[in-house]
Amino acid sequence: MKLLITGGAGFIGSNFVHYWLNNYPNDDIVNLDKLTYAGNLETLKDLENNPHHQFIHGDICDTELVNRVIEDVDIVVHFAAESHVDRSILDPTPFVKTNVEGTLVLLDAALKNGKKRFHHISTDEVFGALSLDQNEKFDDNTPYNPHSPYAASKAGSDHLVRAYYDTYQLPVTISNCTNNYGPHHFPEKFIPLTITNLMEGKKIPVYGDGLYVRDWLYVEDHCAAVDLILQKGKIGKTYLIGGMNEGISNIEVVKKILKLLNKSEDSIEYVKDRPGHDRRYAIDWSTIHEELGWSPKYSFDEALEKTVKWFIENEEWWKRVKSGAYLEYYNKQYSQ
Ligand code: NAD
Numbered sequence: 001m002k003l004l005i006t007g008g009a010g011f012i013g014s015n016f017v018h019y020w021l022n023n024y025p026n027d028d029i030v031n032l033d034k035l036t037y038a039g040n041l042e043t044l045k046d047l048e049n050n051p052h053h054q055f056i057h058g059d060i061c062d063t064e065l066v067n068r069v070i071e072d073v074d075i076v077v078h079f080a081a082e083s084h085v086d087r088s089i090l091d092p093t094p095f096v097k098t099n100v101e102g103t104l105v106l107l108d109a110a111l112k113n114g115k116k117r118f119h120h121i122s123t124d125e126v127f128g129a130l131s132l133d134q135n136e137k138f139d140d141n142t143p144y145n146p147h148s149p150y151a152a153s154k155a156g157s158d159h160l161v162r163a164y165y166d167t168y169q170l171p172v173t174i175s176n177c178t179n180n181y182g183p184h185h186f187p188e189k190f191i192p193l194t195i196t197n198l199m200e201g202k203k204i205p206v207y208g209d210g211l212y213v214r215d216w217l218y219v220e221d222h223c224a225a226v227d228l229i230l231q232k233g234k235i236g237k238t239y240l241i242g243g244m245n246e247g248i249s250n251i252e253v254v255k256k257i258l259k260l261l262n263k264s265e266d267s268i269e270y271v272k273d274r275p276g277h278d279r280r281y282a283i284d285w286s287t288i289h290e291e292l293g294w295s296p297k298y299s300f301d302e303a304l305e306k307t308v309k310w311f312i313e314n315e316e317w318w319k320r321v322k323s324g325a326y327l328e329y330y331n332k333q334y335s336q
């Protein structure tokens with residue numbers, strides 16, 4: 001089988017490329033990525049001489065290129081996106097361009113070229129926010145209510161994917177998952193930022209009261225879920241993927257990482273809150289469990305420890321990321 005993976009030089013996409021080639025070494029992957037600040041070819045270095053992996057540097061908004069690369073692949077797994085909420089608050093434009101327009105270009109090309117499957121990777125942020133004083137979770141019936149420009153652009157892309165199924169019968173599947181973490185996570189996001197700041201002797205910027213709750217999903221568990229959806233998922237269906245049964249607050253996450261790195265709570269710095277900050281995310285992943293037999297393999301404690309270990313052992317990778325274009329953005333974001 002030949003797969004087109006978009007965004008395969010980013011965090012989840014690159015983990016998926018590695019996952020797929022480890023599990024299906026005879027399949028072929030075409031990896032289309034624009035290499036924005038979040039794309040990193042160093043992450044794919046070990047695949048340089050692998051004849052089953054072809055990297056193409058390009059934009060999913062480029063109709064001519066997309067139609068060319070999609071031609072001889074069997075299925076499309078679409079990860080490429082602008083993915084960071086804080087950046088979307090500073091400038092929503094690239095989010096609409098890549099997440100909405102780019103998805104449309106891909107859908108159109110998939111339809112014209114008769115693809116067997118288009119799998120769209122999306123987020124639980126399209127559902128909005130839950131409150132702290134209820135046990136409610138996002139489920140298969142939760143209406144869309146996105147808050148950040150990032151979430152709104154992902155919601156727009158999800159609606160387009162469904163429209164291509166309803167209107168043109170393009171064989172699609174969608175997955176909406178919770179916050180991923182693990183190897184090669186870009187250190188602007190909360191968990192890798194916390195780990196790497198502590199390793200550099202810097203403070204950890206905790207937004208607001210630190211009592212925001214997320215449902216963390218280890219990236220390898222996410223890859224396994226997408227694999228199952230590709231193999232056994234029902235065409236036209238959306239699957240919700242989460243990593244936990246009970247969410248955990250940001251400050252509790254920080255305390256666990258401090259413990260793993262033997263650091264004191266003096267490193268915590270409460271900073272100005274994110275505008276429109278969603279209080280709590282939690283997903284009811286019982287449908288994918290009951291229908292496809294998926295459940296997360298790793299507990300949060302277990303996978304957090306693996307993740308911290310990975311960042312300790314791969315200091316060169318994240319130091320090169322942090323010393324690049326990332327710094328300019330970092331200063332702007334935390335200048336208050
Ligand atoms: P990321 O920012 O780490 O990587 C995105 C990748 O897409 C980068 O390699 C980037 O170069 C590429 N890209 C961006 N614009 C492009 C364009 N126009 N053309 C081609 N390539 C382009 O993102 P991630 O965290 O790996 O997220 C991957 C997908 O998963 C996204 O669709 C995101 O919305 C979704 N998602 C992420 C999370 C999470 O916790 N990280 C959770 C739920 C859903």
Ligand code: DAU
Nearest residue numbers: 083084085123124125178179188189190205206207212250
């Ligand atoms: O829920 C899925 C989403 O998870 C994905 O769709 C997004 O692509 C991904 O970036 C992530 O969004 P979040 O906004 O939840 O992740 P982030 O790592 O930016 O923040 C996690 C929590 O930590 C959130 O409550 C904000 C907080 N935070 C974040 C940063 C960067 C801080 O307190 N301090 C920080 O410096």
